Amino acid sequence: MQYWLFKSEPDTWGWHDQMARGDAGEEWNGVRNYQARNNMRLMNIGDLGFFYHSQSERAIVGIVQVIATSHPDSTTDDPRWDCVDIKAVKPVVTPVTLDQVKSHPILCDMPLAKNPRLSVQPVSAEQWHIICGMAGL
DNA sequence: GCCAACGTTGGC
DNA sequence: GCCAACGTTGGC
Numbered sequence: 001m002q003y004w005l006f007k008s009e010p011d012t013w014g015w016h017d018q019m020a021r022g023d024a025g026e027e028w029n030g031v032r033n034y035q036a037r038n039n040m041r042l043m044n045i046g047d048l049g050f051f052y053h054s055q056s057e058r059a060i061v062g063i064v065q066v067i068a069t070s071h072p073d074s075t076t077d078d079p080r081w082d083c084v085d086i087k088a089v090k091p092v093v094t095p096v097t098l099d100q101v102k103s104h105p106i107l108c109d110m111p112l113a114k115n116p117r118l119s120v121q122p123v124s125a126e127q128w129h130i131i132c133g134m135a136g137l
Numbered sequence: 138g139c140c141a142a143c144g145t146t147g148g149c
Numbered sequence: 150g151c152c153a154a155c156g157t158t159g160g161c
Contacts, residue, residue: 009159033144054159098160117143117158
């Protein structure tokens with residue numbers, strides 16, 4: 001079991017869009033960055049991830065689960081780009097903000113704080129449990 | 138809305 | 150293979 005973080009612009013594809021797909025889930029497509037793609041290639045079915053809203057919100061707002069491993073991205077013919085499918089599991093009780101992550105002694109080492117442009121990131125088990133606690137889960 | 142940081146692209 | 154130019158992203 002590994003943990004991840006998926007970053008999205010809420011105006012383009014937000015948590016509410018993700019939840020609306022239900023258990024059918026949705027492709028996490030459109031990623032055009034090798035590091036993010038490589039992270040997706042490492043995912044297994046059942047892995048859990050945080051759903052993060054960038055831009056004006058800057059907070060972790062939900063939990064998602066990987067339901068299909070890496071496969072070609074249907075939004076491009078370019079064979080370089082793969083993606084996984086994810087489904088919404090549940091929303092957080094209390095969003096965990098970027099400010100909280102940055103000011104926390106352990107969470108401040110997350111890529112989210114250091115490299116906010118990486119759209120798919122790994123999360124350690126320790127970080128996962130800390131954030132779940134802060135999120136009221 | 139601006140600006141800095143970063144990643145990708147393309148020319149050499 | 151290197152490096153400059155460019156486009157995109159995201160925080161503020």
